[in-house]
Amino acid sequence: MSTAKKHLLEDMTFLEFQERMGEDPVILIPLGSQEIQGPMVPMGDFMLTREIASRVAEKSGAIAAPTMPFGYAEYFRSVPGGIALSADAFRATLRDMLNNFLDHGLTKLVIVNGHSGNAPLIDQVIRAVRRDHDVLVPCINLWRSIPDALWQEVHGEFGKKAFAHGGDPITSVYLHLFPDLTRMDAVEIDDQFGKMIDLPTAGLAAVRFQGTEIGLPVNVDDHCSNGIAGGDASRSSADKGARFVDHLVTFCSDFVEHMRSVSSSTKAKSKGEYAA
Numbered sequence: 001m002s003t004a005k006k007h008l009l010e011d012m013t014f015l016e017f018q019e020r021m022g023e024d025p026v027i028l029i030p031l032g033s034q035e036i037q038g039p040m041v042p043m044g045d046f047m048l049t050r051e052i053a054s055r056v057a058e059k060s061g062a063i064a065a066p067t068m069p070f071g072y073a074e075y076f077r078s079v080p081g082g083i084a085l086s087a088d089a090f091r092a093t094l095r096d097m098l099n100n101f102l103d104h105g106l107t108k109l110v111i112v113n114g115h116s117g118n119a120p121l122i123d124q125v126i127r128a129v130r131r132d133h134d135v136l137v138p139c140i141n142l143w144r145s146i147p148d149a150l151w152q153e154v155h156g157e158f159g160k161k162a163f164a165h166g167g168d169p170i171t172s173v174y175l176h177l178f179p180d181l182t183r184m185d186a187v188e189i190d191d192q193f194g195k196m197i198d199l200p201t202a203g204l205a206a207v208r209f210q211g212t213e214i215g216l217p218v219n220v221d222d223h224c225s226n227g228i229a230g231g232d233a234s235r236s237s238a239d240k241g242a243r244f245v246d247h248l249v250t251f252c253s254d255f256v257e258h259m260r261s262v263s264s265s266t267k268a269k270s271k272g273e274y275a276a
Contacts, residue, residue, distance in 0.1 A: 007057035009065045017063075026062040026108045026256045027101055028053045031094070031122070033071035033115035034083040036220060036227035038166035039186040041174040043081050044069065048170070049114030049142065051177050055249045056112070060256035065101075068093065071115040075204045078219040079227070087121055094125045102133055107264045111139040112252065134266045140255065142248055143169050150247055154240045165204060165220075167231020169244045176241030187233045194222045204229060 005020075006012050009027075012020075030053035032046025046069040057064035073084040085093065094111075101109055111122060119141055126137040146169060151160040155168070162168045174182045194200075196216060199207035201223040206213040223229050 005061070007062070007064060008054060009063050012063075020063060021104070021106065024108060025106070026060070026110060026259050027106055028057055028062050028064040028110055028112050028256075029094075029097060030064060030067040030112045031071060031114060031118055032067055032069055033073050033076075033117070034069055034081075035071075035073045035076040035115070036079045036082060037170055037174075038227040038231070038233060039188065040183045040233055041171055042178070042181050045114060045170060046070075048173050048177060049112060052114070052142065052245060052248055052252070053112045055245075056252040056256065059249060060253035061260075062110070062256045065097070068097065071118045072121050073115065073117050074217075075117070075219050078221050090118065090121050091125050094122065095128065098125070098129055098137060102129070102135060107133075107135045108259050109135075109137045109264070110252075110256065110259060111137060112142060113139055114142050116141060116144060130266060136264050136266060138255075138259070140252055142252075145251060146244060146247060150243065154243050155235065158235065162232065162235055164229065164231035166224075166226070166228030167233050168236050168240065171231070171233045171236035172238070172241035173244050174241065175236060175238040176245055179238060184233070184236075187228075188226060189228060189232060189234070194218075194224065196222055 006016060009017065030049045032049040034044050034046065036043055037045055046067050050067040053064040053067065056062060070083050070085050072087055072090045073082060076082045077084050098109060113119060113122060122139050126139060129135055129137050148160055151162065155162040196207055196218060199209055201218050202208040202213045204220060204223065205215060205218055207216045207218065220227060220229055
């Protein structure tokens with residue numbers, strides 16, 4: 001029988017978790033989305049966050065909570081198969097998740113977010129937690145935490161231009177973690193960007209006017225026909241996905257080690273930290 005510590009909360013009995021509480025453990029809160037990612041990879045990108053959080057917990061000694069699979073993805077709601085929460089529902093669900101740990105004195109919580117659209121609402125929730133509990137809950141936005149140097153290493157001169165919806169890092173990470181679910185034969189780049197108010201769409205929430213992005217409630221199918229919104233999945237590979245995953249697991253594990261050594265209470269701040 002294995003004596004290794006369990007690292008997934010869903011695998012623990014309540015007695016096993018109570019025993020771990022004595023360590024004041026770092027708890028990972030993984031968040032993802034169920035959304036169109038293009039014709040070549042599954043919509044359930046929360047699977048990527050779940051796997052990365054699991055590896056981080058195993059490597060660092062943290063505990064990974066179950067992954068919330070649905071995110072705030074308003075610009076993807078027009079495509080069937082996606083499941084998007086309203087802003088109110090997302091905020092309420094995330095706050096409830098955090099409160100279930102805070103209510104038991106567990107304050108070393110780290111959000112691991114695998115969907116960029118969640119970020120503005122996460123900020124609102126963790127600011128409310130700070131006001132109400134004097135607890136600081138950090139959030140790692142996984143895909144945006146990949147440094148430019150790694151993009152250049154992996155994609156050469158193309159570099160961070162490979163970072164786009166329907167391209168990398170999602171497609172390469174899928175090829176590495178879930179190759180059997182990935183259909184690279186279905187890759188087809190849609191170069192015909194859409195128009196709204198007689199202006200070309202830009203990204204997933206804007207149009208472009210005189211070279212400047214103007215915010216507009218664009219949906220993904222206003223922009224492209226297949227979810228490849230500026231990405232180029234033909235550049236993706238399992239080897240590139242392995243490099244992204246290795247970096248993210250190491251980076252997040254290092255952050256867990258940092259959180260283990262500090263207080264998450266705002267009252268622990270020194271006066272010098274307020275200086276400009």
